[in-house]
Amino acid sequence: MLAATQIASAINRRKGKVTALVPHYAMSGGTLIALAADEIVMTDHGVLGPVDPQVGQYPVIWDSPEVTNRSLFVIEERIPVMTRHTARNVPLKAVFAAACGFFLSTNVAHTQGQNIIAKSGLIVDLDADKDVVQDNGQIASWKNQVDWKASLFKATRPDGHPTLRPKVESINGHASIIFKKQELLNDDEDAFDRLITGSGYTWFAVVSPGHQITMLKDVCSFFGDLKNGPFYEGFWAGFTDDDVIWAGSRNGRSQQTGNPDNPKVLGTSQLKEGVFYVAAGRMAAGTGDVKIELFVNDPKPAAAGIYPVNPAANSSKMAIGQERDATNHPGRESYIGEMARIMFWERPLNDAEMQGTMNALKAYYGIK
DSSP: OHHHHHHHHHHHHOSSOOEEEESSEEOTHHHHHHHTSSEEEEOTTOEEOOOOOEETTEEBOOOOHHHHTOSSEEEOTTEEEEBSSOEEEEOOOEEEETTTTEEEEHHHHHSTTOOOOOOTTEEEEEETTSSEEEETTEEEEEEOSSOSSOOEEEOOSTTOOOEEEEEEGGGTTEEEEEEESOOEEOOOSSTTGGGGTTTOEEEEEEEEEOOOOOSSTTOEEEEEOBOSSSSOOEEEEEEOTTOEEEEEEEOSSOOOTTSTTSOEEEEEEEOOTTOOEEEEEEEOOSSSEEEEEEEESSSSOSEEEEEEOOTTOOOOOOEESSSBOOTTSTTTTBOEEEEEEEEEESSOOOHHHHHHHHHHHHHHHTOO
């Protein structure tokens, strides 16, 4: 592992771009070296194996609760580290991603532009390349790639089935799902409640707007878990009639969209029809006034607003393609466009995680 750490450090110090090619297996130190690169290119059968750091002949075992309760932590030089058999000073400066089973040199982890999707707190990953079930050319369900309680998103009405578009050239040959005022709904009423009552959240979507057909002015939602009245609490995102992206949360204290209880964070420019973007939203944790931010193809926020958290708010079922389980007006507040990926975290990612996830998705889907 020492040799691999030295190689990874050398790669990290190189000023030019470094690409790691993994045609078959990168195991242990090989994974560490690959993670030091600016990007990793893998074949369909490529594998990054777990990193199992050792000190001498002993495996490193972390017993400190301050360590095991954090997904990322920094070991500074000469910090005592307990192993199974001995305590000793380890002359390493490393970052261990304990929850995920890999580690990086500290410089690697702190380098801007690392293409790593954050895993801690990830609760939903809907990928159009995976587990999309079709029935007679229409999508019946889309399965979450994370083992979590909101596991399946299903079409629930005869004319509410989106369609699959395979091998989209503009996103590196990945698939996308075409929504034309249709939706896929998860039937868990309470799964997402805590995201607007204190935990905070992050979402990322690889999304392309289409030509919106207005039914309610500037409300063309591509996801949402708003409650069916009276004040529609939850969080959501969508486009205006002319494809300016927006996002927001609603706290259940009043109805009007865009008022202080229900801020609508609006992007600054019109997005192009048929072009894919990596969009994201982040709401800070807490039970007072917290910040909501909107991102488009950039880890720096395009817009921000303030949301007054209501710990008693009670959101509803999550819909993809529409703002809620809109049984009283199906299709009315939904959008027209495509989606290749949508992901949710039950916490706000930090700035480094936002940048890493943004870069990883842009690289994977070939988005400039």
